Amino acid sequence: MTTLSAKVKSVVSGDTLVLTNAKGQERTLSLAYISAPRLKREGDEPFAFQSREYLRSQLLGKPVQFQVLYAIPTTKREYGRIVVPNGPTLPEDIVAEGWAKVREEAGRKEEDEATLAYLDKLRAAEGDAKTAGKGLWGKGGQIESVSDLPDPNSLVQQYKGKKIDTIVERVLTGDRLIARLLLSPTKHVQTMVVLAGVRAPATARTTPDGKSVPAEEYGSEAHQFVEARLHQRKVTTQLIGVTSQNQLIGVVLHPMGNISHFLLQEGLARANDQHVTLLGNEMQQIRQAEKSAQNARKGIHTGATASASSGPLEADLTASRVLNAETVFLRTRSGDERKVTLSSIRQPKPSDPKQAPFGADAKEFLRKKLIGKHVKVSIDGMKPPSEGFEEREVATLSLNGKNVALMLVEAGYASVIRHRKDDTDRSPDYDQLLLAEQAAQEAEKGMWSEKPPAAKQYQDYSESLQKAKMEASVLQRQKKVPAVVDYVRAGSRFVVLVPRENAKLSFILSGIRCPKPSRQSGEKAEPFGQEALEFATRRCMQRDVEIDVEDLDKLGGFIGTMYVGRESFSKALVEEGLAEVHQYSAEKLGHANELDAAEQRAKEARKGMWKDWDPSQDAKEDEAPIPTDTKGTNGHAAESRRKDYRDVMVTHVTEEGKLMLQQIGTSSTGALDELMQSFASFHLNKANATALSGPPKVGDIVAAQFSADKSWYRARIRRVDRDAKKADIVYIDYGNSETLPWSSMRPLTQPQFSTQKLRGQATPASLSFIQLPVAPQYLRDTIDYLFESTEGRQLVANVDSVDQDGTLHVTLLDPKAPGIDQSINADLVREGLAHVPNKLKAWERAAADTIANLKKLQQEASEGRRGMFEFGDLISDE
Numbered sequence: 001m002t003t004l005s006a007k008v009k010s011v012v013s014g015d016t017l018v019l020t021n022a023k024g025q026e027r028t029l030s031l032a033y034i035s036a037p038r039l040k041r042e043g044d045e046p047f048a049f050q051s052r053e054y055l056r057s058q059l060l061g062k063p064v065q066f067q068v069l070y071a072i073p074t075t076k077r078e079y080g081r082i083v084v085p086n087g088p089t090l091p092e093d094i095v096a097e098g099w100a101k102v103r104e105e106a107g108r109k110e111e112d113e114a115t116l117a118y119l120d121k122l123r124a125a126e127g128d129a130k131t132a133g134k135g136l137w138g139k140g141g142q143i144e145s146v147s148d149l150p151d152p153n154s155l156v157q158q159y160k161g162k163k164i165d166t167i168v169e170r171v172l173t174g175d176r177l178i179a180r181l182l183l184s185p186t187k188h189v190q191t192m193v194v195l196a197g198v199r200a201p202a203t204a205r206t207t208p209d210g211k212s213v214p215a216e217e218y219g220s221e222a223h224q225f226v227e228a229r230l231h232q233r234k235v236t237t238q239l240i241g242v243t244s245q246n247q248l249i250g251v252v253l254h255p256m257g258n259i260s261h262f263l264l265q266e267g268l269a270r271a272n273d274q275h276v277t278l279l280g281n282e283m284q285q286i287r288q289a290e291k292s293a294q295n296a297r298k299g300i301h302t303g304a305t306a307s308a309s310s311g312p313l314e315a316d317l318t319a320s321r322v323l324n325a326e327t328v329f330l331r332t333r334s335g336d337e338r339k340v341t342l343s344s345i346r347q348p349k350p351s352d353p354k355q356a357p358f359g360a361d362a363k364e365f366l367r368k369k370l371i372g373k374h375v376k377v378s379i380d381g382m383k384p385p386s387e388g389f390e391e392r393e394v395a396t397l398s399l400n401g402k403n404v405a406l407m408l409v410e411a412g413y414a415s416v417i418r419h420r421k422d423d424t425d426r427s428p429d430y431d432q433l434l435l436a437e438q439a440a441q442e443a444e445k446g447m448w449s450e451k452p453p454a455a456k457q458y459q460d461y462s463e464s465l466q467k468a469k470m471e472a473s474v475l476q477r478q479k480k481v482p483a484v485v486d487y488v489r490a491g492s493r494f495v496v497l498v499p500r501e502n503a504k505l506s507f508i509l510s511g512i513r514c515p516k517p518s519r520q521s522g523e524k525a526e527p528f529g530q531e532a533l534e535f536a537t538r539r540c541m542q543r544d545v546e547i548d549v550e551d552l553d554k555l556g557g558f559i560g561t562m563y564v565g566r567e568s569f570s571k572a573l574v575e576e577g578l579a580e581v582h583q584y585s586a587e588k589l590g591h592a593n594e595l596d597a598a599e600q601r602a603k604e605a606r607k608g609m610w611k612d613w614d615p616s617q618d619a620k621e622d623e624a625p626i627p628t629d630t631k632g633t634n635g636h637a638a639e640s641r642r643k644d645y646r647d648v649m650v651t652h653v654t655e656e657g658k659l660m661l662q663q664i665g666t667s668s669t670g671a672l673d674e675l676m677q678s679f680a681s682f683h684l685n686k687a688n689a690t691a692l693s694g695p696p697k698v699g700d701i702v703a704a705q706f707s708a709d710k711s712w713y714r715a716r717i718r719r720v721d722r723d724a725k726k727a728d729i730v731y732i733d734y735g736n737s738e739t740l741p742w743s744s745m746r747p748l749t750q751p752q753f754s755t756q757k758l759r760g761q762a763t764p765a766s767l768s769f770i771q772l773p774v775a776p777q778y779l780r781d782t783i784d785y786l787f788e789s790t791e792g793r794q795l796v797a798n799v800d801s802v803d804q805d806g807t808l809h810v811t812l813l814d815p816k817a818p819g820i821d822q823s824i825n826a827d828l829v830r831e832g833l834a835h836v837p838n839k840l841k842a843w844e845r846a847a848a849d850t851i852a853n854l855k856k857l858q859q860e861a862s863e864g865r866r867g868m869f870e871f872g873d874l875i876s877d878e
Helices: 048-061 094-095 111-130 152-159 221-231 258-264 273-296 356-370 404-410 430-442 464-475 529-540 569-575 583-589 590-603 615-623 668-683 776-790 824-830 848-863
Strands: 004-013 016-020 027-031 063-072 077-083 143-146 164-171 174-183 186-194 232-240 248-254 314-324 327-331 339-343 374-383 392-400 482-490 493-498 502-511 545-554 559-565 644-651 659-663 701-705 712-721 727-733 737-741 746-748 763-767 795-802 808-813
Touching: 004 027, 004 048, 094 111, 152 232, 152 248, 164 186, 164 221, 174 248, 186 258, 221 248, 221 258, 232 273, 248 258, 248 273, 258 273, 258 659, 273 430, 273 583, 314 339, 314 356, 314 763, 339 374, 339 404, 356 392, 356 404, 392 404, 404 430, 464 493, 464 502, 464 545, 464 559, 482 502, 482 529, 493 545, 502 569, 529 559, 529 569, 559 569, 583 590, 644 776, 644 808, 659 808, 701 727, 763 824, 776 824, 808 824
Parallel strands: 027 077, 143 186, 186 248, 339 392, 502 559, 763 808
Antiparallel strands: 004 016, 004 063, 016 027, 063 077, 164 174, 164 232, 174 186, 232 248, 314 327, 314 374, 327 339, 374 392, 482 493, 482 545, 493 502, 545 559, 644 659, 644 795, 659 763, 701 712, 701 746, 712 727, 727 737, 795 808
């Protein structure tokens, strides 16, 4: 009879084992001539667990020698004997200990004398055990074993903080086990336990409909790693929570330590963000274990690279503006602004009825904390454009050593983003953010409160002179009224909010004349007008101030003194040489002496507008008569329609009806023609056919081959699809966009083609004084009309206004048209393909004649049932 060697992988019951050979092949062997009680899902037989435990503790993981004595032909089940070197011999020892019985039918058909003698020996050992009351011949032995938990949360609460002896019956995946929790000597629970703090790749599985799903990368390795260390091992478990599928979550402690830590250190799992609030500060050790694998590039982190946009800590940046409760503008020492989004948090959602009312309070909380303060900035990553959002730089801001995002979450004014498992562009304090969010929810702070804040609606009292007079009578009786600067229009013109009055005011500094900045791109500012605007923005934007209202202008603007940090800002402007004293109004309001002294100091220091001051000129100017015309002083300038004609071509019309223009007849037009000729020659040379060195990044400028004509143009990357190896691009000189494979792109590193040599020539524009239809069918007609009216034509554009982002508002004219109102804008209204907006901007209201003409055309289109008016006047529904 052949003797074989193997290793015990698991013990099924008191009479059956699973063996593995050196090649890992498995073999089930039952002990000959005996039977032991069975472990069953519906309830174990008496002494079944104790019988199995005797074998498990003696044999698991040990090398053994075995012989197969016989097999059942129908089931092919093998029976034999096992010898453990320097250990027990089975089945003799288990029978002698009383944990198994000799089968009654054993030996009935046996004729071999040696076998019969062996059976007599087993029965004698059984008799001795029975007489001694050993094992299953003793009393009791029944253990209550359940596998269905109707209320797993109550079990967690009962045993929270306690260590439970556990036997791992089976390892399902790298992070899921079937475990027997030994709650007491007579009560066991056999159920699934999810490893706390980790998420392992999935193993291969078969769906209920029979479809095979392959394992995720490193899923099999994670499973084998845990199985080799835990399968049928005795461990301890600390229950900490329950999954959304009612599975227990537990910390499983191997004799060498937490198995989750070892799994992470080998790069076979990722930290599970969903368990942060359950683990608390213990999550820090989980992160450290994951970090060690990332640094060593182990397992799933083998191909990981550090975030290219991450940067070191930067000091001396000043918070200049708060856009909302998650986005802040920072000002560098050089005066440049940098827009960042706070990492890993989200402001109260405007779309959520419960959260939306807290948006204003959240922004105000952040404004009070940050504006004008020095913060430290750590760039955590870059979020590409998505769902209507532009590309965003995400960062951690620290104020006096504390994470600003953490302050918001603690106050209940922000929620924490649940990042994808592979999203590394997150806050370094992510775990603390999750814990803070849970604490805020439990304390019902901020937006987690059931009671929404009272809505604060600011009344614009500068809308009309009548409303302004009503509010001025109230404010003039008060001194140094607390206010907040909401917007800076010029060095001496502001929009301020007065919270205790729920008032919004246009506020003009009294007693001075400040040079005007350029209001639109391309418009020339008065000398030092732009510097005055920047100075006012830096000192006042979103700051807490105090105002004294002294008078009103003819348009409803409030004239007075504004105090920033107890200092008159009019005086500050004059001292910097960025404003001059308006003697008449200064004397009228009693500020003349203070402002004159400030102006004299600016002159003597040759600051700003006084850099070329000649003292001898003052005597001559003193003799000049005081002008009585106040036109040009703050609050009295009249506006009219701007005239700024430019020759253009429309190079693209977007699906929303926006235009992309090229200005022609300028030096840049000729430069573009020369560049494109050189560009075409360069890319026709096969020696220059260089592929991209790697995946393109959002924002990169590349050479792209337009799919329609196969020519090469300069383009900017807007979005990258790494799986499909494609990217969304926009052609910077023409404005159109498309999706191209990476193979249709080349690096644009040649200096002669760079945007520094020649900036992108496509300028975004919108048609002035009109609003395009919202309904898709009419919008499509409008876009088609624009294509037909502009394609290939040289037109004239009057630039009526320029947005801060550089978008032009234009009236498109035929060069042969007799007047500015004979335009494509007007043609669209005439055909019922556009209408006059219900709410007009200030620069639109200034063009009263143009608006009146367009409304007349709109009425004609409505009466003629043209375009969008075919079913009547539906503008109110637009």
